[in-house]
Amino acid sequence: MNDQQAIIEQGRLIYGRPEALTDAPMHYCPGCTHGIIHRLIAEAIDELGLREKTLMVAPVGCSVLMYYYMNLDSVEAAHGRAPAMATGLKRTQPDKVVFTYQGDGDLASIGAAEILHAANRGENISVFFVNNTVYGMTSGQMAPTTLPGQVTTSTPYGRDVEIHGYPMRMAEIIAGLPGASYVVRRSVYDPRTIRQAKKAILTAFKAQLAGLGLSMVEFLSSCPTNWHLSPADALSYIRDKMVPYFPLGDFKVMDAVAALG
Amino acid sequence: MARELWEGNQAIAEAAVRGGVEAFFGYPITPQTELLEYMSARMLDLGRVFLQAESEVAAINMVYGAASGGARAMSSSSSPGISLMQEGLSYIAASEVPVVLVDIMRGGPGLGNIQPSQSDYFQMTRSAGHGDFHPIVLAPATIQEAVDIVYDAFPLSEKYRTIVIVAADGSLGQMMEPAEMPPMRPLLSEEERGAWAVRGARGREHNIITSLYLKESELEALNQRLQAKLRLIEENEQRWEEIETADAEYLLVAFGTVGRTCKSVLREARAEGIRAGLFRPISLWPFPWQRLRALAKQVRAMLVVEMNTGQMLQDVQLAVMGQCPVEFYGRTGGVVPLPDEILEALHAVDVNVDVAFAGPAVAGAAEMRVGRHE
Numbered sequence: 001m002n003d004q005q006a007i008i009e010q011g012r013l014i015y016g017r018p019e020a021l022t023d024a025p026m027h028y029c030p031g032c033t034h035g036i037i038h039r040l041i042a043e044a045i046d047e048l049g050l051r052e053k054t055l056m057v058a059p060v061g062c063s064v065l066m067y068y069y070m071n072l073d074s075v076e077a078a079h080g081r082a083p084a085m086a087t088g089l090k091r092t093q094p095d096k097v098v099f100t101y102q103g104d105g106d107l108a109s110i111g112a113a114e115i116l117h118a119a120n121r122g123e124n125i126s127v128f129f130v131n132n133t134v135y136g137m138t139s140g141q142m143a144p145t146t147l148p149g150q151v152t153t154s155t156p157y158g159r160d161v162e163i164h165g166y167p168m169r170m171a172e173i174i175a176g177l178p179g180a181s182y183v184v185r186r187s188v189y190d191p192r193t194i195r196q197a198k199k200a201i202l203t204a205f206k207a208q209l210a211g212l213g214l215s216m217v218e219f220l221s222s223c224p225t226n227w228h229l230s231p232a233d234a235l236s237y238i239r240d241k242m243v244p245y246f247p248l249g250d251f252k253v254m255d256a257v258a259a260l261g
Numbered sequence: 262m263a264r265e266l267w268e269g270n271q272a273i274a275e276a277a278v279r280g281g282v283e284a285f286f287g288y289p290i291t292p293q294t295e296l297l298e299y300m301s302a303r304m305l306d307l308g309r310v311f312l313q314a315e316s317e318v319a320a321i322n323m324v325y326g327a328a329s330g331g332a333r334a335m336s337s338s339s340s341p342g343i344s345l346m347q348e349g350l351s352y353i354a355a356s357e358v359p360v361v362l363v364d365i366m367r368g369g370p371g372l373g374n375i376q377p378s379q380s381d382y383f384q385m386t387r388s389a390g391h392g393d394f395h396p397i398v399l400a401p402a403t404i405q406e407a408v409d410i411v412y413d414a415f416p417l418s419e420k421y422r423t424i425v426i427v428a429a430d431g432s433l434g435q436m437m438e439p440a441e442m443p444p445m446r447p448l449l450s451e452e453e454r455g456a457w458a459v460r461g462a463r464g465r466e467h468n469i470i471t472s473l474y475l476k477e478s479e480l481e482a483l484n485q486r487l488q489a490k491l492r493l494i495e496e497n498e499q500r501w502e503e504i505e506t507a508d509a510e511y512l513l514v515a516f517g518t519v520g521r522t523c524k525s526v527l528r529e530a531r532a533e534g535i536r537a538g539l540f541r542p543i544s545l546w547p548f549p550w551q552r553l554r555a556l557a558k559q560v561r562a563m564l565v566v567e568m569n570t571g572q573m574l575q576d577v578q579l580a581v582m583g584q585c586p587v588e589f590y591g592r593t594g595g596v597v598p599l600p601d602e603i604l605e606a607l608h609a610v611d612v613n614v615d616v617a618f619a620g621p622a623v624a625g626a627a628e629m630r631v632g633r634h635e
Contacts, residue, residue, distance in 0.1 A: 022467075052463040055330070058471075067469045073459040075329045076471035078352050081322040084314070088326025088334065089459070091310045092284050096461055114322070117315035 018042035020051045024068045031224035031231020033188045034063050037130060040194070041101070042070065044201040048209070054097040055089050057082040061103035062136040080111020083118035086125045097208055099126040105135045108144040108170050115174065122179025122213035126204040129170060129216055132223040133242065140226030144168045147245055152226070167245060171218045175251035181212035183252040187220040187243065189235040196248075206260045213254070220246055264439040269429065270295035272404045272440050273363055276411040277335055278303055281446045282361070284310035284334040286323035291375040292431035293339045293365040317342040321349030321362075328358045329470040331458025333415045333449060337363035339431070340381050341372065350424060351390025355472030355483065357457075359418035362396075363411070363427045365434035368595035376595020377431035379517060382572035385426050386546040393484055395491055396424035397498060398545040402521040405440040406543075407433060412443045419455070421494055428545060430568065432518050432597060491547075500543035501552060505531065509538025511610060512556055514577050515566040516542045518597065523566060525600040530607055537607065545573065550580035557584040562614040566603055567591045586614055 007013050017023065020042035028034045045051050051072065058066045060079035067074035077085045082100035090098040107115050107129050115127065134152055135141040141154040145167045149158040159167075175183040182204055186197040197219060204215035220242045224234035267275070274296045277285070285304055287297040297313065304311035310327070314320035320336045327334035338346060343364050353360050364385060368378040385398045397417065401407035410427055418425040454460070459468050474480035502520075504527060506512065511530075515523045520541035530537040540556060540563075542549050557563070562585055565574045571589045581587055590606035592598045 053461045055459055055461065057326070064473060065475075067467075067471065071462065071467055073462045073468045074470070075326065075459055076356075076469070076473055077325075078322065078348055081318070081325075081349070084319040084322035085326030085329070087312070087319075088284065088286065088323035088328070088332075089330050091312060091323075092327040092332040092334070093330050093460065113315055114319055117319065 018046045020045040020054075020071050022069055022071045026069055027065060028062065029225045031222060031234050032062070033219070033221045034130065036188045036194060037128065037197070037219055037221065038066065038069055040198045040201055041099075041128060043198065044205055045072070047202065048205055050097050050205065053095070054099070055093070057086045057089070057098065057100040059100070059102040059106040061106050063101055063103065063130065064137065066101055080106050080109070081114055082106065082111065083114040083123065083125070083127065087118055087121075087123050090123060090125050094124070097126075097205060099128060101128045102130070103136070104129070104131045104133065104143040104145040108168050115170075116177065119174045119177045119180045119214045119216070122181070124208055124211055125214055126208050127214065127216040128201070129218040130221045131170070131218055131246065132221040133167070134223050134226045136223050136226055140223070145170070145246070147241060169246060171216065171251050174216055180214050180216065180252050181254045182207045182215040182257045184250045185218040185220065185246060185248050187238055187248055189220070189222070189238040193248070203257065203260065207257045210256065210260060212256050215257075220248070264441045266437055267404055267440045268295060268435070268437050269404050269407060270365065270434045271299045272408050273337070273411050273427065273429070273434075274299040274303065275442060276408040277361070278307065279443050279445050280412040280415050281333050281448050282309070282335050282415065283332045283448060284324070284327040285336065286312050286314050286320040286327070286334070287336050288314050288317045288320050288338065288342060290339045290342045292367055292377070292434050293337050293342075293363070296337045296363065296365070296434070317345035318348065321346040321353075324360055325349055325353050325358060328353070328360045329356070329459050331449070331454035331460060335361040335363070337365065339365045339367045340369050340378070340384075343381060343384060347388075347390040350396065351392050351394070352472045353424055354390065354394035354396065354487070355392060356470045357422040358470060359415070359422050360424050361411070361414045361418055361427070362424060363429065366428065366430040368593070374595050375431060377433070377518060377597055378568050378593070378595055379430055379519065380569035380572065380593065381428070382545060382567070382569060385428055386548070389424070389426070394487055395546045396426045397421070397494060397547070398426045398428050399500070400428040400517040400543060400545050401433065402517055402541060404433065404436070404438050408440050408442065421490055422455070423490070423494070428517065430518050431595075495547040498544055499547050499549040499551065501549040502541040502543060503552070504539040506538035506540065506556060508536055509559070510536040510561045511538070511607060512560045512563045513537060513539045513566060513603070513607070514542070514553070514563050514573070515539070516545060516573060519566050519568055522598060522600055523603060526603045526607065529600060529604055535607065535611070542573065548576040548580065550576065553577065553580040554582065554584070557581040560585055562586040562588060562610050564607055564610045565589045566598060566606070568597060569593060586610075588613065
């Protein structure tokens with residue numbers, strides 16, 4: 001009997017791996033918040049008892065290998081196309097729970113058409129949108145969400161809004177579409193925001209289970225590697241630099257979603 | 262069941278319905294649009310899935326998603342729309358998801374026009390997306406043949422877990438002729454769906470549909486597996502029609518609409534005493550090269566006729582390997598070659614071969630004569 005089993009036997013286990021997570025070691029950089037968000041989604045799936053009926057659509061980006069970490073039936077979409085694949089899955093298997101997990105380059109740039117139309121159709125899927133203001137996997141180029149003045153490998157002099165335009169506030173844009181049921185922005189930079197993020201994930205899934213249309217949680221997330229910050233400083237950067245431009249909050253909560261509690 | 266008058270696009274749609282399609286995702290584009298319109302009512306009436314996507318890019322990815330879940334899913338489009346779908350086709354091929362696609366070809370390149378064309382032969386058989394793969398490409402010449410091919414396309418795509426493209430053109434899509442519809446095939450039951458399908462990890466390991474293989478050895482292994490499957494398809498699925506080849510001295514080689522036109526040419530040529538035959542490839546990939554290579558030993562020359570500048574011509578040349586002269590007559594831009602023009606081209610082949618046989622420089626001399634016969 002190993003230590004963990006002994007702890008379980010004695011009823012002392014207070015924190016374990018959710019069933020919806022595999023035991024594969026994640027490849028994320030130290031201080032990256034993908035791992036936290038993965039875990040929150042897995043916890044929510046476990047708590048709602050959805051693991052065996054959940055279908056995940058993984059993106060292109062740093063979380064491209066997410067299907068190894070989530071113990072869920074999964075597909076890997078082309079860059080930006082996750083909402084279209086999710087549409088195909090959900091329309092043919094309406095009794096399943098379908099979610100996409102997408103980064104800012106994936107959702108806000110190359111996949112802008114797919115997410116806007118999926119939301120507008122009210123596709124009954126959940127979208128988890130991880131915004132860290134850079135293309136992480138390709139080593140930190142400008143994303144549609146890169147902050148004004150932010151230095152990236154493709155904006156070496158800082159993002160000049162006269163040249164590159166302004167960062168896109170996707171939650172606010174999608175909240176304006178009638179098919180969206182629940183659109184909120186959260187973060188994961190401290191225990192309080194992490195708890196709030198978890199609650200939003202649960203609400204997003206509940207909205208889907210109630211058949212209310214597209215639910216989306218945007219997460220302000222860290223990228224210490226490409227921001228050239230320590231893990232701790234990266235979390236402060238979210239709070240001090242990102243939140244002022246991307247305010248946390250609820251941008252659309254249908255009455256029927258609010259009624260879910 | 263009785264023969265009824267059908268428009269090509271609608272007949273293809275109905276054949277897919279009867280073949281058991283569960284989900285159709287498409288985008289309007291001429292000359293394919295009636296197929297989508299037909300599906301928009303028929304699928305909903307049957308309680309099946311129809312969705313008009315925001316683009317062909319989205320449509321093929323919706324098909325990819327639905328088919329990843331083991332559903333019989335399809336789309337249809339025309340040349341520029343197929344270009345937009347190529348990204349999705351590559352992912353679908355790599356992840357070995359069975360999908361059916363209909364291409365009602367129109368004139369290109371670019372926006373081209375909406376007239377019939379066969380100029381996407383390369384696109385479908387050679388470059389349906391990045392990476393090493395070929396879809397199965399089947400080219401009907403009549404509406405009945407289109408119906409039969411579409412009806413069988415889903416079991417075929419599932420047998421090999423591959424893409425099946427039905428390659429027709431604007432004239433076949435828009436024309437009307439009698440066809441007999443097959444019976445309604447029942448939809449797949451839960452047990453009949455592939456064990457690989459993404460339907461929820463209940464009582465088993467989680468299934469993953471992906472085209473990502475970061476380790477080079479793993480991606481090479483995937484490619485080797487795909488190639489082995491393609492060789493098997495080449496072995497099993499070469500399809501063609503041949504007419505009056507037994508004593509043929511000259512062989513017309515043409516597919517789809519032009520293959521049909523060449524039947525008229527054949528009758529006229531025979532009436533003139535020319536011992537002509539017709540070889541009509543039905544599977545463009547795999548190309549029926551073995552039979553054509555055998556015929557190359559027998560005939561004096563071949564004339565390839567296409568509504569393009571000589572795309573299948575290259576496959577014919579590869580099959581013939583210089584055993585006989587291969588000449589070409591093609592029209593482009595949506596111009597459909599008329600029987601008289603083709604017959605004239607056949608006469609020219611006769612002359613050329615008689616001259617050519619006097620000298621040694623014959624093998625593989627495929628002279629392009631696009632548009633010469635105005």
